[in-house]
Every structure is written in structure tokens, then in C-alpha cells.
Amino acid sequence: MSTSYEASLEYAQEQDQIDILFPFRERFLFPQHNEEDVRYFCGNSLGLQPKMVSYLMECELRDWARHGVEGHFRAGYPWFSYHHIFEDRLAKIVGAKKDEVVAMNTLSVNLHLLMISFYRPKNGRYKILMEAGAFPSDQYAVETQVRMHGFDPNDAIIEIAPREGQHLIEEEDILNAIATAGNTLALVMIGGVNYYTGQFFDLQQITAAAHSVGAYAGFDLAHAVGNMPLELHKWDVDFACWCSYKYLNSGPGGVGGAFVHEKHGNNPEVFRLGGWWGNDETDRFKMRKGFIPQKGAGSWQMSNAPVFNMVAHNASLDIFDKAGMATLREKSIKLTGYMEFLLRQVTHLPFEIITPSKPEKRGCQLSLLFSENGRNVFDYLTYKGIVADWREPNVIRIAPTPLYNTYEDCFKFYEALMELKEISENYTYAAEG
Numbered sequence: 519m520s521t522s523y524e525a526s527l528e529y530a531q532e533q534d535q536i537d538i539l540f541p542f543r544e545r546f547l548f549p550q551h552n553e554e555d556v557r558y559f560c561g562n563s564l565g566l567q568p569k570m571v572s573y574l575m576e577c578e579l580r581d582w583a584r585h586g587v588e589g590h591f592r593a594g595y596p597w598f599s600y601h602h603i604f605e606d607r608l609a610k611i612v613g614a615k616k617d618e619v620v621a622m623n624t625l626s627v628n629l630h631l632l633m634i635s636f637y638r639p640k641n642g643r644y645k646i647l648m649e650a651g652a653f654p655s656d657q658y659a660v661e662t663q664v665r666m667h668g669f670d671p672n673d674a675i676i677e678i679a680p681r682e683g684q685h686l687i688e689e690e691d692i693l694n695a696i697a698t699a700g701n702t703l704a705l706v707m708i709g710g711v712n713y714y715t716g717q718f719f720d721l722q723q724i725t726a727a728a729h730s731v732g733a734y735a736g737f738d739l740a741h742a743v744g745n746m747p748l749e750l751h752k753w754d755v756d757f758a759c760w761c762s763y764k765y766l767n768s769g770p771g772g773v774g775g776a777f778v779h780e781k782h783g784n785n786p787e788v789f790r791l792g793g794w795w796g797n798d799e800t801d802r803f804k805m806r807k808g809f810i811p812q813k814g815a816g817s818w819q820m821s822n823a824p825v826f827n828m829v830a831h832n833a834s835l836d837i838f839d840k841a842g843m844a845t846l847r848e849k850s851i852k853l854t855g856y857m858e859f860l861l862r863q864v865t866h867l868p869f870e871i872i873t874p875s876k877p878e879k880r881g882c883q884l885s886l887l888f889s890e891n892g893r894n895v896f897d898y899l900t901y902k903g904i905v906a907d908w909r910e911p912n913v914i915r916i917a918p919t920p921l922y923n924t925y926e927d928c929f930k931f932y933e934a935l936m937e938l939k940e941i942s943e944n945y946t947y948a949a950e951g
């Protein structure tokens with residue numbers, strides 16, 4: 519495919535014209551720069567606001583004003599059952615059955631709740647295997663769970679790092695470490711797509727390896743959900759959790775999500791912390807003693823649905839449903855491939871792309887590792903109305919998302935980098951901004 523790409527504005531605009539997902543960008547609000555839409559490459563950090571959000575938010579405010587407590591049953595989307603409206607759409611996005619998914623809480627909270635159930639050390643099986651340099655919240659969650667059970671994190675946590683001189687983790691190293699840990703291993707907990715490098719792991723293979731030594735496999739899908747096609751049920755994953763404000767465009771601090779395989783979700787023997795919203799729904803208002811978990815992932819819920827925090831999720835999942843993950847993925851491969859093709863023409867700047875070059879090993883994100891001046895380049899992009907994401911010490915992350923990014927966006931990004939060549943030959947661009 520890459521052989522047919524062209525580094526020209528005409529080519530990029532032509533691709534936009536034949537892109538069936540192009541009209542979807544009309545459904546989003548773009549930040550402005552010099553009275554124009556920015557070129558937004560930060561959907562991996564905070565997705566854009568769907569235009570429908572403010573209308574749907576108005577509806578909830580109106581229903582509250584009009585109905586007060588009766589809104590639990592009389593609101594347009596009755597609040598009593600509000601969390602159920604997400605199941606169908608989430609199930610399609612992560613490849614699950616309806617009762618294997620639930621929208622609840624936020625990501626780090628869900629990770630803790632699920633580890634309460636799936637990290638229960640006993641009989642010498644107490645270790646957790648994760649990737650080195652995981653997102654800090656995941657590191658803290660795993661560290662404190664281990665401490666909670668009285669273990670030393672230095673002993674109980676096995677971290678898999680890239681080999682000397684490499685940026686990516688060899689999957690073989692993960693599989694070997696699982697085999698080596700054997701019956702000391704309780705849990706494998708890995709980020710499905712690494713937030714820093716954009717590397718996507720073979721979740722099915724890792725799950726099978728974990729199961730073969732009697733351990734559970736759970737994944738943090740913050741950077742995978744809405745980005746990669748997933749088949750969590752088919753892959754026999756034990757549990758997963760994610761946030762909704764990155765690729766899922768559901769707003770800052772938006773409601774998180776969780777997957778629990780039905781073999782656990784429907785098994786009342788699997789311990790879970792109780793709250794009234796996870797209790798058997800038919801019994802919820804009987805105010806009886808004794809927690810009886812409902813069937814499925816919903817039984818991990820604690821509280822009634824935070825409706826205002828779910829409105830944007832509703833708007834966004836509608837867009838995903840209309841576009842479809844398969845169509846999104848098809849464009850994503852081509853769009854990120856185009857960005858990669860363009861970046862390979864940029865030879866005057868000191869960076870390398872550390873994200874895997876194989877499409878099946880990455881989503882839409884590309885991570886550019888600079889040996890110097892990365893921050894200056896980032897500042898120049900900002901000055902040009904291009905929103906990228908800076909990660910210390912020296913990485914620029916960009917995510918051309920298939921829902922609202924265009925081929926022209928990619929070309930404009932490339933054009934800005936090419937301009938830097940001329941500028942740097944004359945004067946320092948840092949002085950401009």
C-alpha cells in the first residue's frame with residue numbers, strides 16, 4: 519500500500535474525498551487557532567467533543583428540573599437503568615457479550631476493583647507480571663495491591679523491559695517470563711497498547727500463556743479501546759478495563775469501562791466488593807441483608823450511574839456505532855501508514871519512529887523519539903496550530919484518528935516539519951513563537 523502514497527497536498531485531498539469516514543469529522547468540535555480548526559493529533563490523550571454532547575446534556579438538565587426524583591423512571595434515558603444503554607455498543611467495540619461489559623467509575627478505580635477479584639495470592643502463587651515503564655497509575659495500582667497482601671513489590675512484581683538498546687518489548691520475552699514464573703504467577707496485567715511507544719501486544723497469545731501456568735490475564739486498554747479491533751471474549755481474556763476520554767471521546771474524567779469474562783462474571787464464587795448497584799437488580803430495593811451479585815460485569819458496580827458523567831459517552835458511542843470498528847480500523851491503517859510514509863521523507867530532523875512499523879502491532883499512534891531539540895519542534899508545531907502530545911524526556915506522540923483526522927492533516931504536519939528545515943537554515947524558529 520505504501521508504494522502508492524504521495525507526499526503532496528493534492529494527493530492528500532484526493533484521499534479525503536474518497537474517504538467514506540470523512541463526513542464524521544463534522545460531528546466534532548475543534549479547538550481554534552487563528553480562527554481555524556487546529557490539526558488535532560491528540561485523540562490518544564483527550565478525544566474531541568462530539569457536537570451532540572451539549573444537546574444531550576441539556577436534556578438531562580431539563581429532565582432533572584422537570585421530574586426531580588421521578589427522572590429515575592421518567593427521564594428520556596431513565597437514570598435507574600442508564601448504565602444499561604452502553605452495553606450493546608461497548609460489547610461491539612471490545613468484542614464481548616453484552617453482560618461482559620459495564621460502563622462504571624474511572625479506569626484506575628476499575629483496575630483496583632478487578633484486581634481485588636483477580637489478584638488473590640495463595641499457596642505460593644503471588645506474582646504479577648507487567649511491562650516495565652507502564653503508565654504510572656498502573657504501576658501504583660499494582661504496587662499497592664501487592665503491598666496490601668503483605669508482599670514486597672521488588673519480589674512480587676516481574677517487569678518486562680525492552681532488550682538492551684531497543685525501544686519495544688519482544689513478545690517472546692513476555693511469554694518466556696510467564697513460563698519461568700510458572701506456578702508463582704498469579705496475574706499478568708499489561709497495557710494492551712503501550713501509552714509511550716504505541717506497541718500493541720498479542721492479547722490472545724499472552725492470555726493463553728498466562729492460563730497455561732494457571733494465572734489470570736487482565737489488560738489495561740486505555741490506549742487500545744476504540745483504537746484496535748478487540749475480541750476479548752474470544753481471546754478468553756479474564757478481565758480488562760479502560761477509560762473513555764482518549765479514543766472514545768467521552769470527555770475529561772469521563773466514565774470508565776470494564777470487561778469481565780462471563781465464566782467469572784456469572785460465577786458467584788468469584789469474590790467482588792459489593793455495592794447496591796452490583797446487587798441482583800430485582801432485589802435492589804428490598805433493602806435486605808446479604809450481597810447477591812447480579813450476573814455479569816455489572817456486578818462490579820458500586821453506585822448508581824453518574825449520569826452527567828456519562829452523557830458524552832452516549833453521544834460518542836453512537837458515533838462509533840455508526841462508523842463501525844472494522845471501517846475505522848481500515849482507515850486507521852491507511853491513515854497512520856500515510857503519516858509514517860510522510861515522516862520517512864523528513865531527514866533533516868533528529869528523530870526516529872519507535873512505534874512498530876507493522877500495522878498489526880500498532881494502532882493509530884506514532885511516537886517520535888528525538889535525540890535533541892524535540893521540545894523546540896513540538897513548540898513550533900503548536901505555533902502552527904498543530905496539536906501533538908509531548909512526553910518527557912523526548913518523545914512527540916501523534917495519533918491520526920480515523921474518526922476526525924484527515925489525510926490533509928497528515929500532510930500539514932509533514933509540511934510544518936519541512937518548513938523547519940528552511941527556518942533553521944536562516945534563524946532559530948524558537949524566537950518566533
Ligand SMILES: *Cc1c(COP(=O)(O)O)cnc(C)c1O
Binds near residue numbers: 627656738
Ligand atoms: C490514561 C491512562 C490512565 C489514566 O487513568 P484514570 O484513572 O482514567 O485517570 C491509566 N492507565 C493507562 C495505561 C492510561 O493510558
